[in-house]
Amino acid sequence: MTMSMSGALLTDHYELTMLQAALRSGAASRRAVFEVFARQLPGGRRYGVVAGIGRVLDALEHFRFGDEELAFLSDGRVVDDATLDFLAGYRFRGRVDGYPEGECYFPGSPIMTVEGTFAEAVLLETLILSVLNHDCAIAAAASRMVHAAGSRPIIEMGSRRTHEMAAVAAARSAYLCGFASTSNLMAGRVYGVPTAGTAAHAFTLLHDSEEEAFAAQIASLGAATTLLVDTYDVERAVRTAVELAGPELGAVRIDSGDLAEAAQQVRAQLDALGADRTRILVTGDLDEYSIAALAAAPVDGYGVGTSLVTGSGVPTAALVYKLVARESASGVLEPVAKKSVGKPSRGGRKEAFRRLDESGTALAELVTVSHEQPSGARPLRVPLVRDGEVVRREGLEEARARHRSALAELPVTACQLSRGDAALPTVFD
């Protein structure tokens, strides 16, 4: 797990062979503009959520080809000596603009633009897309879950169901979109996400009886802890829990069975036992749909795992990194676009604005190559990197607040869980 290498090899082989060929042809030094966007919102989602910008900026600052990386590329003959020389001195000196984290996006939204020489910008394709495709996919799912949960908090607990480092990023994206906390300690350490957790079935099974296990947990963690009540028999466990912890018992967790039915029964039982302030947490393969279905059940909070870290059916955001403009042989910056069947792209460096009506409700995503701010529209992009230096940093709390307000601005159809069209039309000029 310990890694001393930079992220420079988190890159596709072909970026380096393109660099080699472009260094030889002389085109490597041409000014180039790459754009990150989604052709569509996969899974019939109605909005996308920008997440991972902070992680991209972190990665950019550490993107260097050191001795270890160069030795690998040389030994494996991935590129020639001239390219190795270039890489040894490489650092990104260009500019980056983009949507800030938490903002919503739509098909064609230019969520990030990377400008520099072709050589310096082409190398960042894979790493930028890896970060954004993962983090935006998780964020899109998280945002829907948070909306479905209403005012009830959600704990993110999916680490075990995804790659160990993806888990940390997933916890970050979930918090950005309004999850209350995560089980992942590294996300607490690295990103300051609040962490939470109490006990698993193994703890109950470890002891000679459920009563012993509960007593041990209360003795150590206090009566305000959450006791897991479905290892053997829920009704007996709830009775034991209240007997041992008293009415100050913080919460019980139910992880199996018909959660709505179980929550009803446990709520009645807790109330009858005088534990009317003891909360009920439910976990177990929840997603936005099952959370929504539990809205009428006496549930006080949710734990979500698998569906969160796998993007609830959409594990990647389908973002692409495309060359949209480049300097020609005569030194002029020209828009470019491929014509591939079914995958056309729009050339030119773009800006983006969100048109709002008088009440502040969003009407359309305006994507323009003219760069003029239309009236009645707010600008969506901010400067992120200038001359290779990160010029804008923000904490997760700021991004979290931005997501709340960006979502509140969308038409109500945006929060429907059913598959459908994007909540806003994208208007290109």
Add this chain to the structure above:
Amino acid sequence: MTMSMSGALLTDHYELTMLQAALRSGAASRRAVFEVFARQLPGGRRYGVVAGIGRVLDALEHFRFGDEELAFLSDGRVVDDATLDFLAGYRFRGRVDGYPEGECYFPGSPIMTVEGTFAEAVLLETLILSVLNHDCAIAAAASRMVHAAGSRPIIEMGSRRTHEMAAVAAARSAYLCGFASTSNLMAGRVYGVPTAGTAAHAFTLLHDSEEEAFAAQIASLGAATTLLVDTYDVERAVRTAVELAGPELGAVRIDSGDLAEAAQQVRAQLDALGADRTRILVTGDLDEYSIAALAAAPVDGYGVGTSLVTGSGVPTAALVYKLVARESASGVLEPVAKKSVGKPSRGGRKEAFRRLDESGTALAELVTVSHEQPSGARPLRVPLVRDGEVVRREGLEEARARHRSALAELPVTACQLSRGDAALPTVFD
């Protein structure tokens, strides 16, 4: 990207609170047996593939709570001082047995067993599951794709569609299951997976014409390179490619359109131009089904991205880590199992064997708590860790060969792409 921390915080909060409570109750020192298994094969898959064992062993060797981790746990009051003291001295001193990488598995197969004190074994739950759930999910998809491709090689190129570190592990799993190479340079550096790649549409768009781009690529990478021919017009691009490279042109790549139709036309065109040894590579949202559908097309190789790194619809393997036996207060190791509705588990430390018929075809997965080797069955598990030390290491080539033979041993129904039951019944005793 640079990480100096160990993997010890890639752990769920509740493992540490369980540890704290168990240290206080005294149960922390009880001998405990945890088992990793899948209750079912998600997505109607007919077999699972064990992958990630080598990564688990790497992680285990670095699993330490150093000053940085302890400071975080202390500052955040995650656990009490007695627990911090325990963690400061923590290292796993127990034993691990499991299926070697590349082996196939079925519902209930005990693919890994971790034994030690409860305290030392409970802490490994999240990290072990993260690695195995990710890597096994990718491997299961990769294995199906390799079978669908027959003798044609597949390049793994999905890094941009998954978390940047998951991408490295995905490339490793894909190679383990028979992919020929990966685009991911870090997978080459860390795991020795062969890397491959030539150029993207951006390289063609960068130059003032497709002809200039092709000439630049050939000048730098040689005529044996692969030229991407669908940036503008495929027929014109193929003509240009052969004009510039001659009949020695290595390959052309088609990334869009109806790939079967395009491959037919390009093959005919290449042959007519005398480039009958020039290969045709196809890429663009391929999965095992579309690969199988291209079996009759004149295609020489495939590049697979998104569907590989997302497990082709099954991004996580649904493996769980369950306490199956523990020492009682009287010092006897007893089987334990929870009774949760719909999620029952089977207690006891298990061994596993694969029953074969006289021709060597697998008949059943035998999972036994008796530990006696049945006749006509081969043992499936190997020792991995003893007294905390890794006792078995192997290279990816060995695991790759094992997967080939394990798959060849299964009944032919195993390789059907349709959803269905597991190819082998699991027989418990």
